[in-house]
Amino acid sequence: MSDFTIERNEASAPFFDAAREGRLLIRRCTVCGRLYPPQQRRCVDGEPLEWVPATGAATLISWAVDHGAAVAPDLLSAAGDGSVIGVVELEEGPWMNAALPGVDPTQLRDGMPMRVEFAVFGEAVPVFLPA
Amino acid sequence: MSSTSDFAVRAAIVGLGITETGPVYGRSAADFAAQAVQLAVADAGLRMDDVDGLLVSSGVSGGVHIGLAGQLGLTDLRMLSHISQAGSTAGAQVQLAALAIAGGLATTIVCVHADAPLKPKVKSGDAYRQAAGGAAAGFAGLAMVAGPRTPTAGYALAARRHMNHYGTTSEQLGAIAVGQRQWASKNPQAFFREPITLEDHQASRWVVEPLHLLDCCMVSNGGVAVVVTSAERAQHLAQPPVHLWGCAQTHPGYRMERGSAWGLRSGAAISGPAAMAMAGITPRDVDVCEIYDCYTYTVLITLEDYGFCSKGEGGAFAASGALAPGGALPTNTGGGQLSSFYLWGMTPLSEAVIQVRGQGGERQVERHDVAVVSGNGGVLDFHSTLVLGAQPRA
Numbered sequence: 351m352s353d354f355t356i357e358r359n360e361a362s363a364p365f366f367d368a369a370r371e372g373r374l375l376i377r378r379c380t381v382c383g384r385l386y387p388p389q390q391r392r393c394v395d396g397e398p399l400e401w402v403p404a405t406g407a408a409t410l411i412s413w414a415v416d417h418g419a420a421v422a423p424d425l426l427s428a429a430g431d432g433s434v435i436g437v438v439e440l441e442e443g444p445w446m447n448a449a450l451p452g453v454d455p456t457q458l459r460d461g462m463p464m465r466v467e468f469a470v471f472g473e474a475v476p477v478f479l480p481a
Numbered sequence: 482m483s484s485t486s487d488f489a490v491r492a493a494i495v496g497l498g499i500t501e502t503g504p505v506y507g508r509s510a511a512d513f514a515a516q517a518v519q520l521a522v523a524d525a526g527l528r529m530d531d532v533d534g535l536l537v538s539s540g541v542s543g544g545v546h547i548g549l550a551g552q553l554g555l556t557d558l559r560m561l562s563h564i565s566q567a568g569s570t571a572g573a574q575v576q577l578a579a580l581a582i583a584g585g586l587a588t589t590i591v592c593v594h595a596d597a598p599l600k601p602k603v604k605s606g607d608a609y610r611q612a613a614g615g616a617a618a619g620f621a622g623l624a625m626v627a628g629p630r631t632p633t634a635g636y637a638l639a640a641r642r643h644m645n646h647y648g649t650t651s652e653q654l655g656a657i658a659v660g661q662r663q664w665a666s667k668n669p670q671a672f673f674r675e676p677i678t679l680e681d682h683q684a685s686r687w688v689v690e691p692l693h694l695l696d697c698c699m700v701s702n703g704g705v706a707v708v709v710t711s712a713e714r715a716q717h718l719a720q721p722p723v724h725l726w727g728c729a730q731t732h733p734g735y736r737m738e739r740g741s742a743w744g745l746r747s748g749a750a751i752s753g754p755a756a757m758a759m760a761g762i763t764p765r766d767v768d769v770c771e772i773y774d775c776y777t778y779t780v781l782i783t784l785e786d787y788g789f790c791s792k793g794e795g796g797a798f799a800a801s802g803a804l805a806p807g808g809a810l811p812t813n814t815g816g817g818q819l820s821s822f823y824l825w826g827m828t829p830l831s832e833a834v835i836q837v838r839g840q841g842g843e844r845q846v847e848r849h850d851v852a853v854v855s856g857n858g859g860v861l862d863f864h865s866t867l868v869l870g871a872q873p874r875a
């Protein structure tokens with residue numbers, strides 16, 4: 351198994367600082383207030399973004415079970431065959447791709463409530479589990 | 482007085498070159514590209530000296546670039562470009578060639594795509610998979626954990642959303658794979674020709690659930706080229722002309738947020754109707770469809786978006802047998818990327834040329850006056866559509 355690690359950079363440092371404290375940050379336009387997932391660099395209107403907290407509550411939009419080599423053993427499904435990944439809709443509106451570690455994919459349902467947790471791979475990263 | 486979309490009706494595809502395809506080793510992508518161009522020019526009954534435009538496309542292995550002109554000994558070209566739109570490239574190449582011909586920039590333009598990602602003793606899936614392990618910086622590291630890490634994983638998420646929303650099933654996707662294999666069994670060039678059943682599809686391993694192995698295209702080495710010239714000149718060349726009736730592109734740029742149609746509706750929903758409007762047709766007028774089929778699900782959502790069935794009914798439409806030999810809408814009649822060969826948008830385009838000409842042999846469809854061709858790249862991010870006709874457009 352791999353020992354995958356994330357190395358922070360300048361753009362992601364505030365996000366990983368908050369994640370280490372168990373807080374999920376997302377992006378908000380400083381001008382129009384539109385919200386974006388963490389990796390967004392600019393608002394669609396070209397204005398700069400700022401970091402704001404998200405509640406970490408979400409609903410499940412889609413999921414898939416990747417049977418290729420797992421990035422890390424911690425990301426395997428409950429049954430251990432494959433890694434479950436998903437798309438979640440944050441309560442605030444933006445969608446995020448996220449790992450759903452340790453879940454049983456047969457228990458997942460469209461629109462089911464999810465909540466953020468954090469898993470550490472060098473840096474803490476948000477993952478989502480059924481609420 | 483000509484309308485703004487008149488350029489399309491003046492162009493025709495007059496030459497087609499397809500190299501050996503599949504696990505063919507010892508040749509570079511540039512070698513395949515050069516051979517495809519020469520085959521296409523000869524097929525048209527033209528000489529290399531007649532070529533005054535070249536539009537090249539390189540696959541995942543790279544290695545095809547504008548230097549191909551020099552390699553081919555082409556001189557004094559009036560147009561030379563590298564077009565890079567992933568799976569939507571072939572349609573874009575033909576569209577650009579038609580515009581250039583209508584605008585008087587060139588008269589005889591070859592569009593070529595080649596790739597050589599397969600190497601002896603390397604798993605074909607690794608050509609498109611990022612390596613696991615190691616370190617990644619910043620949000621790229623987050624994306625490694627969050628996925629999707631492969632195109633297959635991205636399409637699996639999109640397909641699951643379609644299933645969630647419309648009740649589409651894996652068995653319905655399987656009907657697409659089974660039908661295309663039936664077509665492939667009639668195509669001597671197809672790599673996979675052994676018939677498969679729905680049970681085979683269901684029993685094939687998960688690549689990324691809900692996509693089985695038999696929902697996924699193969700990876701191929703090879704090259705395909707087409708020659709585009711004016712409709713007038715096309716009447717006097719070696720092959721039955723394949724006239725361009727309509728073309729369009731749409732690159733949807735999904736906003737991934739509440740209310741997004743991602744996975745439910747793609748760029749095909751705009752590109753398809755636009756190309757058919759330019760052609761002056763509706764889906765009812767289409768005799769044969771050649772639809773980009775990186776995954777079975779891609780065929781399903783594209784046919785829905787093009788209006789061949791209602792939105793959400795693609796699964797039932799496929800399961801009815803409509804796409805298979807003998808069905809109401811013959812689709813991917815060479816076996817497609819799932820069963821024949823995978824050279825991006827040149828796979829559906831080349832089969833459309835063969836069918837419109839009436840040169841499909843055992844797999845030739847009875848009515849072949851109008852064909853629709855799709856190209857698709859990214860994870861439903863880039864889309865092109867061509868409408869081709871056996872006659873000059875009325």
Ligand SMILES: [Zn+2]
Binds near residue numbers: 379384393397
């Ligand atoms: Zn803004």
